[in-house]
Amino acid sequence: MEIFGIILSIPVAFVASAVYCFLLARVVLRLETLRRVMWLVSVGVLIAFGVEVALLFTLGAVRARGSLGPGFYVGHVMVFFLGPPALANVLVLRRRSTRAVRWYLAVPFCTVFAFVLVLLQYGVSEALYGIDGDNGPFSANTSMVDAVDRS
Numbered sequence: 001m002e003i004f005g006i007i008l009s010i011p012v013a014f015v016a017s018a019v020y021c022f023l024l025a026r027v028v029l030r031l032e033t034l035r036r037v038m039w040l041v042s043v044g045v046l047i048a049f050g051v052e053v054a055l056l057f058t059l060g061a062v063r064a065r066g067s068l069g070p071g072f073y074v075g076h077v078m079v080f081f082l083g084p085p086a087l088a089n090v091l092v093l094r095r096r097s098t099r100a101v102r103w104y105l106a107v108p109f110c111t112v113f114a115f116v117l118v119l120l121q122y123g124v125s126e127a128l129y130g131i132d133g134d135n136g137p138f139s140a141n142t143s144m145v146d147a148v149d150r151s
Contacts, residue, residue: 006118013084013114017107020085024092025103035093042089045082052079056120061127062137073128073138080121084114 028035052075055064065072091106130136 002122006122009118010111010115013118014107014111017084017088017110017114018104021088021092021103021106021110024088028093038089039093042086042093045079045086046090048075049079049083049086052076053120056124061124065128065138073124076121076124080117083117084110087113 028038055068055072059067068075088106088110091109092103126136128136128138130139133139134141
């Protein structure tokens with residue numbers, strides 16, 4: 001059943017990205033201060049994504065969660081939800097004089113990025129909480145002593 005969720009995430013991400021990018025181009029580009037703030041915050045979200053990927057490659061999900069505490073998963077979920085809009089903001093809300101990416105060209109990039117984030121979410125969640133949410137090192141049925149010992 002999970003495979004259907006993964007497969008259906010692609011068209012959902014495409015439609016959501018298209019609507020979001022269209023609204024960015026039609027509304028936010030006209031408001032210079034909002035454009036700058038959204039662009040800067042989005043760069044921060046994409047940097048957080050890069051830091052998370054580096055942590056996952058070097059430590060793995062279990063050791064990263066063990067080292068950083070519950071804030072690791074909170075940050076991971078925030079990047080999961082804010083990642084595609086952040087990429088859209090960075091691509092569409094560039095300065096007008098250097099804007100090379102039209103809103104409709106940003107949509108495929110955001111869709112692919114959303115799909116990568118879905119796969120990453122499955123990997124991190126299963127590593128931390130197990131396939132069913134019951135048998136992972138940080139699931140509710142596992143004591144913290146066991147979780148630290150496994151990392």
